[in-house]
Amino acid sequence: MSDCEQCMVRKLSALKMLKGEEIKAISGCKVTKTIKKGEVVFKEGDMLNGVYCISSGVCKLTKLTEKGKDQVVKLVIKGELLGQRSVIINQTANLTATALNDMEVCFIPKQEILQDLLKNNEFSFSVLKRMATDLKEAEIAIVNMAQKSVRKRLAEIILYLYNNFGVDESSHLKVPLSRDDFASIVGTATESVIRTLSQFKKEGLIKTSGKKIQIMNQEGLELME
Amino acid sequence: MSDCEQCMVRKLSALKMLKGEEIKAISGCKVTKTIKKGEVVFKEGDMLNGVYCISSGVCKLTKLTEKGKDQVVKLVIKGELLGQRSVIINQTANLTATALNDMEVCFIPKQEILQDLLKNNEFSFSVLKRMATDLKEAEIAIVNMAQKSVRKRLAEIILYLYNNFGVDESSHLKVPLSRDDFASIVGTATESVIRTLSQFKKEGLIKTSGKKIQIMNQEGLELME
DNA sequence: GTAAATCCATGACAATTATCATATTTTTGT
Protein backbone atom coordinates (compact mmCIF):
# COMPACT_ATOMS: atom_id res chain seq x y z
CA MET A 1 0.00 0.00 0.00
CA SER A 2 1.91 3.06 1.14
CA ASP A 3 5.07 3.53 -0.89
CA CYS A 4 8.43 4.07 0.78
CA GLU A 5 9.66 6.10 -2.18
CA GLN A 6 7.14 8.80 -1.39
CA CYS A 7 7.45 8.57 2.36
CA MET A 8 8.46 11.87 3.91
CA VAL A 9 9.31 10.32 7.24
CA ARG A 10 11.99 8.19 5.68
CA LYS A 11 13.78 11.35 4.63
CA LEU A 12 14.38 12.18 8.26
CA SER A 13 16.45 9.11 9.02
CA ALA A 14 19.48 7.39 7.57
CA LEU A 15 17.05 5.61 5.25
CA LYS A 16 17.19 8.69 3.04
CA MET A 17 20.52 7.40 1.74
CA LEU A 18 19.02 4.28 0.20
CA LYS A 19 18.97 3.95 -3.57
CA GLY A 20 15.96 3.35 -5.79
CA GLU A 21 16.39 -0.39 -5.91
CA GLU A 22 16.85 -0.70 -2.20
CA ILE A 23 13.83 1.43 -1.44
CA LYS A 24 11.68 -0.69 -3.69
CA ALA A 25 12.85 -3.83 -1.95
CA ILE A 26 11.93 -2.34 1.41
CA SER A 27 8.63 -1.09 0.09
CA GLY A 28 7.89 -4.67 -0.82
CA CYS A 29 8.73 -6.29 2.49
CA LYS A 30 7.98 -3.70 5.14
CA VAL A 31 4.96 -4.07 7.38
CA THR A 32 3.04 -1.08 8.71
CA LYS A 33 1.84 -1.44 12.28
CA THR A 34 -0.34 0.63 14.55
CA ILE A 35 0.62 0.69 18.19
CA LYS A 36 -1.70 2.07 20.84
CA LYS A 37 -0.67 4.32 23.69
CA GLY A 38 0.91 2.27 26.42
CA GLU A 39 1.58 -0.74 24.21
CA VAL A 40 5.04 -2.26 24.09
CA VAL A 41 6.82 -2.36 20.72
CA PHE A 42 9.56 -4.65 21.97
CA LYS A 43 10.95 -5.69 25.31
CA GLU A 44 14.42 -5.79 26.79
CA GLY A 45 15.75 -9.24 25.98
CA ASP A 46 13.64 -9.74 22.82
CA MET A 47 15.51 -10.84 19.74
CA LEU A 48 14.50 -8.33 17.10
CA ASN A 49 13.85 -9.47 13.56
CA GLY A 50 14.11 -6.01 12.15
CA VAL A 51 14.01 -2.31 12.83
CA TYR A 52 11.05 0.01 13.25
CA CYS A 53 10.83 3.33 11.48
CA ILE A 54 8.50 5.66 13.37
CA SER A 55 5.93 7.38 11.15
CA SER A 56 4.06 9.12 13.93
CA GLY A 57 3.88 9.19 17.70
CA VAL A 58 6.44 9.21 20.47
CA CYS A 59 7.98 6.29 22.25
CA LYS A 60 10.06 5.84 25.39
CA LEU A 61 13.03 3.52 25.64
CA THR A 62 13.45 2.14 29.14
CA LYS A 63 15.65 -0.26 31.02
CA LEU A 64 14.54 -2.27 34.01
CA THR A 65 16.66 -1.69 37.11
CA GLU A 66 17.53 -4.27 39.73
CA LYS A 67 14.94 -2.77 42.03
CA GLY A 68 12.31 -3.39 39.38
CA LYS A 69 11.89 0.23 38.42
CA ASP A 70 12.03 1.50 34.86
CA GLN A 71 14.60 4.06 33.85
CA VAL A 72 13.89 6.04 30.69
CA VAL A 73 17.03 6.28 28.59
CA LYS A 74 15.69 8.14 25.59
CA LEU A 75 12.54 9.46 23.97
CA VAL A 76 12.19 8.60 20.32
CA ILE A 77 10.25 10.55 17.77
CA LYS A 78 8.97 10.51 14.20
CA GLY A 79 11.65 9.73 11.65
CA GLU A 80 13.93 7.84 13.97
CA LEU A 81 14.74 4.17 13.83
CA LEU A 82 14.09 1.77 16.69
CA GLY A 83 16.12 -1.34 17.25
CA GLN A 84 18.95 -0.58 14.86
CA ARG A 85 21.57 -1.15 17.50
CA SER A 86 20.37 -4.61 18.39
CA VAL A 87 20.16 -5.58 14.74
CA ILE A 88 23.65 -4.29 14.00
CA ILE A 89 25.37 -6.14 16.80
CA ASN A 90 22.98 -9.07 16.55
CA GLN A 91 22.05 -9.10 20.21
CA THR A 92 18.78 -9.07 22.08
CA ALA A 93 17.28 -5.66 22.73
CA ASN A 94 18.90 -3.73 25.54
CA LEU A 95 15.86 -1.55 26.10
CA THR A 96 12.09 -1.76 26.15
CA ALA A 97 10.17 0.47 23.73
CA THR A 98 6.74 1.66 24.87
CA ALA A 99 4.37 3.97 22.99
CA LEU A 100 3.58 7.22 24.82
CA ASN A 101 0.77 7.98 22.41
CA ASP A 102 -0.74 6.18 19.45
CA MET A 103 2.00 5.36 16.99
CA GLU A 104 2.40 4.24 13.44
CA VAL A 105 5.57 2.38 12.63
CA CYS A 106 7.01 0.52 9.66
CA PHE A 107 8.73 -2.74 10.42
CA ILE A 108 11.66 -3.49 8.13
CA PRO A 109 13.09 -7.03 8.27
CA LYS A 110 16.59 -7.52 9.55
CA GLN A 111 18.05 -9.19 6.44
CA GLU A 112 16.97 -6.28 4.31
CA ILE A 113 18.63 -3.70 6.55
CA LEU A 114 21.80 -5.73 7.04
CA GLN A 115 22.10 -6.28 3.31
CA ASP A 116 21.81 -2.57 2.65
CA LEU A 117 24.30 -1.79 5.40
CA LEU A 118 26.88 -4.07 3.84
CA LYS A 119 26.27 -2.98 0.26
CA ASN A 120 25.50 0.70 0.45
CA ASN A 121 28.34 2.61 1.99
CA GLU A 122 26.57 5.93 2.10
CA PHE A 123 23.75 4.35 4.01
CA SER A 124 26.00 2.67 6.52
CA PHE A 125 28.05 5.82 6.97
CA SER A 126 24.84 7.70 7.60
CA VAL A 127 23.76 5.15 10.21
CA LEU A 128 27.24 5.47 11.70
CA LYS A 129 26.87 9.23 11.98
CA ARG A 130 23.48 8.86 13.60
CA MET A 131 24.89 6.45 16.12
CA ALA A 132 27.85 8.70 16.83
CA THR A 133 25.40 11.47 17.62
CA ASP A 134 23.36 9.19 19.87
CA LEU A 135 26.54 8.23 21.67
CA LYS A 136 27.45 11.85 22.24
CA GLU A 137 24.01 12.52 23.66
CA ALA A 138 24.27 9.50 25.91
CA GLU A 139 27.58 10.75 27.25
CA ILE A 140 26.03 14.09 28.05
CA ALA A 141 23.19 12.28 29.79
CA ILE A 142 25.68 10.40 31.97
CA VAL A 143 27.26 13.66 33.08
CA ASN A 144 23.87 15.22 33.76
CA MET A 145 22.77 12.28 35.85
CA ALA A 146 26.01 12.29 37.79
CA GLN A 147 26.32 15.98 38.47
CA LYS A 148 23.00 17.78 38.39
CA SER A 149 20.31 17.94 41.05
CA VAL A 150 16.83 16.49 40.62
CA ARG A 151 15.51 20.04 40.46
CA LYS A 152 17.83 20.95 37.60
CA ARG A 153 17.27 17.72 35.70
CA LEU A 154 13.53 18.14 35.95
CA ALA A 155 13.72 21.71 34.67
CA GLU A 156 15.81 20.50 31.76
CA ILE A 157 13.49 17.71 30.76
CA ILE A 158 10.54 20.12 30.77
CA LEU A 159 12.45 22.44 28.46
CA TYR A 160 13.49 19.49 26.32
CA LEU A 161 9.88 18.43 25.90
CA TYR A 162 8.91 21.98 25.05
CA ASN A 163 11.66 22.40 22.47
CA ASN A 164 11.31 19.00 20.84
CA PHE A 165 7.63 18.22 21.02
CA GLY A 166 5.98 21.59 21.44
CA VAL A 167 2.63 22.48 22.95
CA ASP A 168 -1.03 21.83 22.14
CA GLU A 169 -3.82 24.39 21.50
CA SER A 170 -4.04 25.24 25.18
CA SER A 171 -0.25 25.72 25.29
CA HIS A 172 0.37 22.68 27.44
CA LEU A 173 3.25 20.32 26.71
CA LYS A 174 2.19 17.92 24.00
CA VAL A 175 3.88 14.70 25.14
CA PRO A 176 1.67 13.00 27.70
CA LEU A 177 4.06 12.01 30.48
CA SER A 178 2.84 10.95 33.90
CA ARG A 179 4.66 11.97 37.08
CA ASP A 180 5.88 8.42 37.10
CA ASP A 181 7.37 8.84 33.63
CA PHE A 182 9.07 12.04 34.73
CA ALA A 183 10.48 10.22 37.73
CA SER A 184 11.92 7.51 35.57
CA ILE A 185 13.44 10.02 33.15
CA VAL A 186 14.97 12.14 35.89
CA GLY A 187 15.95 9.08 37.88
CA THR A 188 14.24 9.88 41.14
CA ALA A 189 11.19 8.97 43.22
CA THR A 190 7.73 9.90 41.96
CA GLU A 191 7.09 11.91 45.12
CA SER A 192 10.23 13.94 44.50
CA VAL A 193 8.96 14.84 41.02
CA ILE A 194 5.59 15.87 42.39
CA ARG A 195 7.18 17.92 45.15
CA THR A 196 9.57 19.64 42.79
CA LEU A 197 6.81 20.43 40.30
CA SER A 198 4.79 21.93 43.17
CA GLN A 199 7.83 24.02 44.01
CA PHE A 200 8.07 25.16 40.38
CA LYS A 201 4.41 26.16 40.56
CA LYS A 202 4.95 28.20 43.70
CA GLU A 203 7.82 29.95 42.01
CA GLY A 204 5.69 30.80 39.00
CA LEU A 205 7.80 28.76 36.61
CA ILE A 206 4.99 26.48 35.45
CA LYS A 207 1.28 25.89 35.81
CA THR A 208 -0.35 22.49 35.86
CA SER A 209 -3.86 21.23 35.29
CA GLY A 210 -4.06 17.55 36.01
CA LYS A 211 -1.08 15.93 34.41
CA LYS A 212 -0.73 18.73 31.88
CA ILE A 213 2.10 21.18 32.24
CA GLN A 214 2.37 24.72 30.95
CA ILE A 215 5.57 26.74 31.00
CA MET A 216 5.08 30.19 32.48
CA ASN A 217 8.67 31.37 32.81
CA GLN A 218 10.98 29.70 30.35
CA GLU A 219 13.99 31.76 31.31
CA GLY A 220 13.52 30.87 34.94
CA LEU A 221 13.73 27.20 34.04
CA GLU A 222 16.74 27.75 31.82
CA LEU A 223 18.67 29.72 34.39
CA MET A 224 17.99 27.30 37.20
CA GLU A 225 21.11 26.91 39.32
CA MET B 1 59.62 2.52 11.73
CA SER B 2 57.09 0.22 13.37
CA ASP B 3 54.91 -1.44 10.82
CA CYS B 4 51.11 -1.44 11.15
CA GLU B 5 50.88 -4.75 9.31
CA GLN B 6 52.63 -6.50 12.17
CA CYS B 7 50.95 -4.52 14.92
CA MET B 8 49.10 -6.77 17.35
CA VAL B 9 47.25 -3.90 18.94
CA ARG B 10 45.58 -3.04 15.68
CA LYS B 11 44.00 -6.48 15.66
CA LEU B 12 41.98 -5.52 18.73
CA SER B 13 40.12 -2.68 17.08
CA ALA B 14 38.03 -2.17 13.98
CA LEU B 15 41.33 -1.49 12.20
CA LYS B 16 41.70 -5.23 11.85
CA MET B 17 39.26 -5.06 8.94
CA LEU B 18 41.55 -2.91 6.82
CA LYS B 19 43.03 -4.42 3.68
CA GLY B 20 46.70 -4.67 2.77
CA GLU B 21 46.73 -1.51 0.71
CA GLU B 22 44.96 0.48 3.35
CA ILE B 23 47.25 -0.70 6.12
CA LYS B 24 50.28 0.28 4.11
CA ALA B 25 48.87 3.72 3.55
CA ILE B 26 48.31 4.13 7.28
CA SER B 27 51.71 2.73 8.08
CA GLY B 28 53.11 5.48 5.93
CA CYS B 29 51.25 8.39 7.46
CA LYS B 30 50.67 7.46 11.09
CA VAL B 31 52.66 9.15 13.84
CA THR B 32 53.64 7.35 17.01
CA LYS B 33 53.45 9.47 20.14
CA THR B 34 54.40 8.96 23.75
CA ILE B 35 52.16 10.56 26.33
CA LYS B 36 53.15 10.82 29.95
CA LYS B 37 50.93 10.13 32.90
CA GLY B 38 48.66 13.09 33.51
CA GLU B 39 49.16 14.59 30.07
CA VAL B 40 46.17 15.52 27.95
CA VAL B 41 45.79 13.83 24.56
CA PHE B 42 43.04 16.16 23.44
CA LYS B 43 40.62 18.53 25.08
CA GLU B 44 36.88 18.98 24.92
CA GLY B 45 36.32 21.48 22.11
CA ASP B 46 39.46 20.61 20.16
CA MET B 47 39.02 19.93 16.48
CA LEU B 48 40.69 16.58 15.95
CA ASN B 49 42.70 15.95 12.84
CA GLY B 50 42.66 12.23 13.26
CA VAL B 51 42.11 9.34 15.61
CA TYR B 52 44.44 7.80 18.17
CA CYS B 53 44.97 4.07 18.42
CA ILE B 54 46.17 3.16 21.91
CA SER B 55 49.20 0.85 21.92
CA SER B 56 49.70 0.84 25.66
CA GLY B 57 48.47 2.60 28.75
CA VAL B 58 45.08 3.66 30.02
CA CYS B 59 43.27 6.90 29.46
CA LYS B 60 40.24 8.59 30.97
CA LEU B 61 37.63 10.44 28.95
CA THR B 62 36.09 13.28 30.91
CA LYS B 63 33.59 16.05 30.44
CA LEU B 64 33.70 19.35 32.27
CA THR B 65 30.53 20.11 34.22
CA GLU B 66 29.01 23.52 34.73
CA LYS B 67 30.38 23.58 38.24
CA GLY B 68 33.87 23.11 36.85
CA LYS B 69 34.26 19.51 37.96
CA ASP B 70 35.33 16.70 35.68
CA GLN B 71 33.08 13.74 35.14
CA VAL B 72 34.71 10.57 33.84
CA VAL B 73 32.57 9.06 31.11
CA LYS B 74 34.74 6.13 30.11
CA LEU B 75 38.11 4.51 30.63
CA VAL B 76 39.89 3.55 27.44
CA ILE B 77 42.42 0.82 27.08
CA LYS B 78 44.94 -0.73 24.71
CA GLY B 79 43.49 -1.53 21.29
CA GLU B 80 40.72 1.03 21.39
CA LEU B 81 40.39 4.09 19.22
CA LEU B 82 40.17 7.61 20.59
CA GLY B 83 38.41 10.38 18.79
CA GLN B 84 36.63 8.31 16.20
CA ARG B 85 33.28 9.82 17.06
CA SER B 86 34.42 13.38 16.57
CA VAL B 87 36.06 12.50 13.27
CA ILE B 88 32.99 10.68 11.99
CA ILE B 89 30.54 13.46 12.70
CA ASN B 90 33.14 16.13 12.00
CA GLN B 91 32.64 18.00 15.23
CA THR B 92 34.94 19.18 17.96
CA ALA B 93 35.74 16.66 20.67
CA ASN B 94 33.00 16.16 23.21
CA LEU B 95 35.37 14.82 25.84
CA THR B 96 38.86 15.40 27.19
CA ALA B 97 41.30 12.48 27.04
CA THR B 98 43.92 12.31 29.80
CA ALA B 99 46.57 9.62 30.30
CA LEU B 100 46.28 7.72 33.59
CA ASN B 101 49.70 6.20 33.11
CA ASP B 102 52.37 6.51 30.45
CA MET B 103 50.85 5.78 27.07
CA GLU B 104 51.92 5.02 23.57
CA VAL B 105 49.49 5.95 20.84
CA CYS B 106 49.46 6.01 17.05
CA PHE B 107 47.92 9.06 15.47
CA ILE B 108 46.15 8.34 12.20
CA PRO B 109 45.15 11.36 10.09
CA LYS B 110 41.49 12.07 9.56
CA GLN B 111 41.50 11.90 5.75
CA GLU B 112 42.98 8.45 5.84
CA ILE B 113 40.34 7.12 8.22
CA LEU B 114 37.45 8.81 6.45
CA GLN B 115 38.62 7.47 3.11
CA ASP B 116 38.75 3.96 4.46
CA LEU B 117 35.35 4.35 6.09
CA LEU B 118 33.80 5.34 2.80
CA LYS B 119 35.57 2.74 0.68
CA ASN B 120 35.85 -0.31 2.87
CA ASN B 121 32.47 -1.53 3.92
CA GLU B 122 33.70 -4.19 6.26
CA PHE B 123 35.76 -1.61 8.08
CA SER B 124 32.91 0.82 8.45
CA PHE B 125 30.55 -1.94 9.54
CA SER B 126 33.08 -2.94 12.14
CA VAL B 127 33.34 0.63 13.40
CA LEU B 128 29.55 0.71 13.43
CA LYS B 129 29.42 -2.40 15.59
CA ARG B 130 31.98 -0.97 17.97
CA MET B 131 29.97 2.21 18.29
CA ALA B 132 26.75 0.28 18.82
CA THR B 133 28.44 -1.52 21.69
CA ASP B 134 29.71 1.75 23.15
CA LEU B 135 26.20 3.13 22.95
CA LYS B 136 24.78 0.15 24.77
CA GLU B 137 27.35 0.58 27.51
CA ALA B 138 26.59 4.26 27.76
CA GLU B 139 22.89 3.49 28.19
CA ILE B 140 23.70 1.11 31.00
CA ALA B 141 25.85 3.80 32.60
CA ILE B 142 22.93 6.23 32.49
CA VAL B 143 20.74 3.74 34.34
CA ASN B 144 23.44 3.05 36.90
CA MET B 145 23.96 6.73 37.57
CA ALA B 146 20.25 7.32 37.90
CA GLN B 147 19.34 4.38 40.07
CA LYS B 148 22.25 3.11 42.11
CA SER B 149 23.72 4.52 45.31
CA VAL B 150 27.22 5.92 45.57
CA ARG B 151 28.15 2.89 47.65
CA LYS B 152 27.00 0.49 44.96
CA ARG B 153 28.54 2.45 42.12
CA LEU B 154 31.86 2.57 43.92
CA ALA B 155 31.80 -1.18 44.54
CA GLU B 156 31.08 -1.73 40.86
CA ILE B 157 33.89 0.47 39.61
CA ILE B 158 36.35 -1.34 41.89
CA LEU B 159 35.22 -4.66 40.44
CA TYR B 160 35.38 -3.22 36.94
CA LEU B 161 38.98 -2.13 37.47
CA TYR B 162 39.81 -5.54 38.86
CA ASN B 163 38.22 -7.41 35.97
CA ASN B 164 39.50 -5.20 33.17
CA PHE B 165 42.91 -4.06 34.34
CA GLY B 166 43.90 -6.63 36.93
CA VAL B 167 46.35 -6.35 39.79
CA ASP B 168 50.10 -5.81 40.22
CA GLU B 169 52.62 -8.09 41.98
CA SER B 170 51.37 -7.05 45.39
CA SER B 171 47.79 -7.80 44.28
CA HIS B 172 46.73 -4.16 44.31
CA LEU B 173 44.60 -2.74 41.52
CA LYS B 174 46.81 -1.84 38.61
CA VAL B 175 45.18 1.33 37.33
CA PRO B 176 46.41 4.27 39.38
CA LEU B 177 43.27 6.23 40.21
CA SER B 178 43.22 8.94 42.85
CA ARG B 179 40.27 9.37 45.18
CA ASP B 180 39.48 12.36 43.04
CA ASP B 181 39.35 10.18 39.94
CA PHE B 182 37.06 7.75 41.72
CA ALA B 183 34.82 10.63 42.69
CA SER B 184 34.57 11.82 39.15
CA ILE B 185 33.83 8.32 37.85
CA VAL B 186 31.18 7.62 40.46
CA GLY B 187 29.82 11.14 40.19
CA THR B 188 30.10 12.16 43.82
CA ALA B 189 32.23 14.26 46.17
CA THR B 190 35.79 13.18 46.92
CA GLU B 191 35.00 13.02 50.63
CA SER B 192 32.13 10.64 49.92
CA VAL B 193 34.51 8.32 48.10
CA ILE B 194 37.00 8.42 50.95
CA ARG B 195 34.30 7.81 53.51
CA THR B 196 32.79 4.93 51.55
CA LEU B 197 36.19 3.32 51.02
CA SER B 198 36.81 3.58 54.76
CA GLN B 199 33.48 1.88 55.27
CA PHE B 200 34.51 -0.89 52.86
CA LYS B 201 37.70 -1.32 54.86
CA LYS B 202 35.80 -1.62 58.12
CA GLU B 203 33.60 -4.25 56.52
CA GLY B 204 36.64 -6.22 55.37
CA LEU B 205 35.79 -5.80 51.70
CA ILE B 206 39.05 -4.10 50.74
CA LYS B 207 42.40 -3.05 52.14
CA THR B 208 44.24 0.10 51.17
CA SER B 209 47.80 1.28 51.45
CA GLY B 210 48.13 4.85 50.34
CA LYS B 211 46.13 5.19 47.15
CA LYS B 212 46.47 1.50 46.36
CA ILE B 213 43.47 -0.74 46.76
CA GLN B 214 43.34 -4.46 47.31
CA ILE B 215 40.16 -6.51 47.12
CA MET B 216 39.71 -8.78 50.12
CA ASN B 217 36.16 -9.98 49.59
CA GLN B 218 35.10 -9.94 45.98
CA GLU B 219 31.75 -11.58 46.58
CA GLY B 220 30.94 -9.01 49.22
CA LEU B 221 31.46 -6.26 46.67
CA GLU B 222 29.46 -8.10 44.04
CA LEU B 223 26.51 -8.77 46.28
CA MET B 224 26.34 -5.24 47.63
CA GLU B 225 22.73 -4.16 47.93
C1' DG C 1 66.82 14.48 52.09
C1' DT C 2 63.78 17.94 53.08
C1' DA C 3 60.28 21.33 52.33
C1' DA C 4 56.25 22.05 49.73
C1' DA C 5 52.54 20.38 47.61
C1' DT C 6 49.25 17.13 47.04
C1' DC C 7 46.38 13.64 48.61
C1' DC C 8 43.95 11.01 52.15
C1' DA C 9 41.14 10.94 56.27
C1' DT C 10 37.58 12.23 59.55
C1' DG C 11 34.32 15.18 62.21
C1' DA C 12 30.42 18.29 62.28
C1' DC C 13 26.75 19.86 60.06
C1' DA C 14 23.61 21.15 56.07
C1' DA C 15 21.14 20.03 52.00
C1' DT C 16 19.05 16.85 49.07
C1' DT C 17 16.46 12.95 48.18
C1' DA C 18 13.93 8.62 49.58
C1' DT C 19 10.38 6.30 52.08
C1' DC C 20 6.05 5.63 54.27
C1' DA C 21 1.52 7.14 55.38
C1' DT C 22 -2.56 9.19 53.93
C1' DA C 23 -5.64 12.48 51.59
C1' DT C 24 -7.45 14.33 47.44
C1' DT C 25 -8.09 14.72 42.66
C1' DT C 26 -8.38 12.90 38.06
C1' DT C 27 -9.11 9.35 34.87
C1' DT C 28 -11.16 5.07 33.32
C1' DG C 29 -14.47 1.52 32.45
C1' DT C 30 -19.06 0.29 32.17
Added chain:
DNA sequence: ACAAAAATATGATAATTGTCATGGATTTAC
Protein backbone atom coordinates in the same frame (compact mmCIF):
# COMPACT_ATOMS: atom_id res chain seq x y z
C1' DA D 1 -23.05 9.33 35.34
C1' DC D 2 -20.93 6.82 38.77
C1' DA D 3 -17.98 3.70 41.20
C1' DA D 4 -13.40 1.93 41.05
C1' DA D 5 -8.89 2.56 39.93
C1' DA D 6 -5.11 5.25 39.12
C1' DA D 7 -2.61 9.36 39.56
C1' DT D 8 -1.48 13.50 42.08
C1' DA D 9 -0.51 15.88 46.33
C1' DT D 10 1.45 16.71 50.93
C1' DG D 11 3.28 15.79 55.62
C1' DA D 12 6.54 13.50 58.64
C1' DT D 13 10.67 11.37 59.00
C1' DA D 14 14.83 8.76 57.72
C1' DA D 15 18.70 7.92 54.81
C1' DT D 16 22.04 9.50 51.68
C1' DT D 17 25.13 12.69 50.03
C1' DG D 18 27.41 17.31 49.99
C1' DT D 19 30.11 21.01 52.14
C1' DC D 20 33.36 23.09 55.11
C1' DA D 21 37.04 22.73 58.36
C1' DT D 22 41.10 20.66 59.89
C1' DG D 23 44.85 17.35 60.65
C1' DG D 24 47.88 13.71 59.17
C1' DA D 25 50.18 11.00 55.57
C1' DT D 26 52.33 10.52 50.98
C1' DT D 27 54.28 12.05 47.09
C1' DT D 28 56.89 15.30 44.37
C1' DA D 29 60.36 18.56 43.19
C1' DC D 30 64.55 20.52 43.87
